[in-house]
Amino acid sequence: MAAPDEIIHQSLRLRIMAALYAARDLEPLDFGKLKALLQATDGNLGSHLTTLENAGYVSVEKQLAGRKPRTCLNITPSGASAFRNHTNYLREIIEAAEPDPSAN
Amino acid sequence: MISKAEAAASLSEADAVGRRTRTAGGYAVAGPHLILWGAIWLVGYTVTGLVDPRFLSLVWLPLVLAGTVGATMLGRRARTRGVRFGATPIRSLVMAVSIALFFLAVYLVFQPATLAPYLVFPALVTALIYLVMGVYGWPRLGWIGAGMFLVSMGAYFFAGSYLPFCIALAGGGGLMLGGTWLRSV
Numbered sequence: 001m002a003a004p005d006e007i008i009h010q011s012l013r014l015r016i017m018a019a020l021y022a023a024r025d026l027e028p029l030d031f032g033k034l035k036a037l038l039q040a041t042d043g044n045l046g047s048h049l050t051t052l053e054n055a056g057y058v059s060v061e062k063q064l065a066g067r068k069p070r071t072c073l074n075i076t077p078s079g080a081s082a083f084r085n086h087t088n089y090l091r092e093i094i095e096a097a098e099p100d101p102s103a104n
Numbered sequence: 105m106i107s108k109a110e111a112a113a114s115l116s117e118a119d120a121v122g123r124r125t126r127t128a129g130g131y132a133v134a135g136p137h138l139i140l141w142g143a144i145w146l147v148g149y150t151v152t153g154l155v156d157p158r159f160l161s162l163v164w165l166p167l168v169l170a171g172t173v174g175a176t177m178l179g180r181r182a183r184t185r186g187v188r189f190g191a192t193p194i195r196s197l198v199m200a201v202s203i204a205l206f207f208l209a210v211y212l213v214f215q216p217a218t219l220a221p222y223l224v225f226p227a228l229v230t231a232l233i234y235l236v237m238g239v240y241g242w243p244r245l246g247w248i249g250a251g252m253f254l255v256s257m258g259a260y261f262f263a264g265s266y267l268p269f270c271i272a273l274a275g276g277g278g279l280m281l282g283g284t285w286l287r288s289v
């Protein structure tokens with residue numbers, strides 16, 4: 001059975017990871033877009049991003065878009081792997097709790 | 105240990121966020137394409153309303169070519185920004201040629217007696233494509249399609265000689281506004 005990831009398990013961090021995982025094939029999300037997608041506050045989002053960055057799950061890159069500074073966020077390979085493992089763990093819990101229809 | 109209910113709620117939350125992110129990312133890629141083709145549509149139909157119908161191919165061929173080149177450049181720009189899906193130059197070319205052949209074949213089979221069906225049919229097909237995309241998880245495109253469909257049909261029945269200009273505004277303006285709307289996600 002896959003193991004739970006205590007860092008990703010927290011609700012907002014799970015949603016951050018889900019958004020960044022889905023954005024792997026898209027233009028990188030910036031702080032503003034992620035905030036709008038998750039409907040989170042600046043402070044809350046910032047602190048959870050720092051936790052994920054410290055864990056090596058998210059990379060934060062400051063860029064200039066024209067003259068405006070832009071904070072680009074990407075999921076790292078180890079973050080993507082941890083997210084997959086955690087969602088597999090959640091799926092296994094759901095499947096383990098479901099009765100086997102072929103048992104009767 | 106997490107309960108089954110907690111696990112299901114967490115997973116459903118993660119899935120919903122993932123879906124929203126992919127939709128928003130798709131909108132950001134599609135928006136500039138809609139603006140480009142909207143501008144081409146607006147120019148093409150406006151000129152169509154002003155010139156002799158015998159010269160329409162001279163109007164539309166360069167415009168479609170310009171659109172294909174522009175779409176290829178937009179695709180290339182998106183790829184440099186990290187987008188790893190969408191049309192390659194070859195796919196864009198095949199798509200443009202297929203669309204042109206489709207319309208030629210339809211006109212050849214049905215041979216409309218007046219210019220009006222020639223003008224309104226591409227708008228209706230475009231509206232249908234957007235409506236179908238709307239049903240399959242791109243609601244904003246669905247609304248754009250519905251708007252294009254209603255305005256095009258209204259113009260077909262009521263605009264008379266102003267039909268090309270109405271289709272120019274409905275199709276071109278609709279696509280450009282739609283593209284801007286998609287980019288604002």
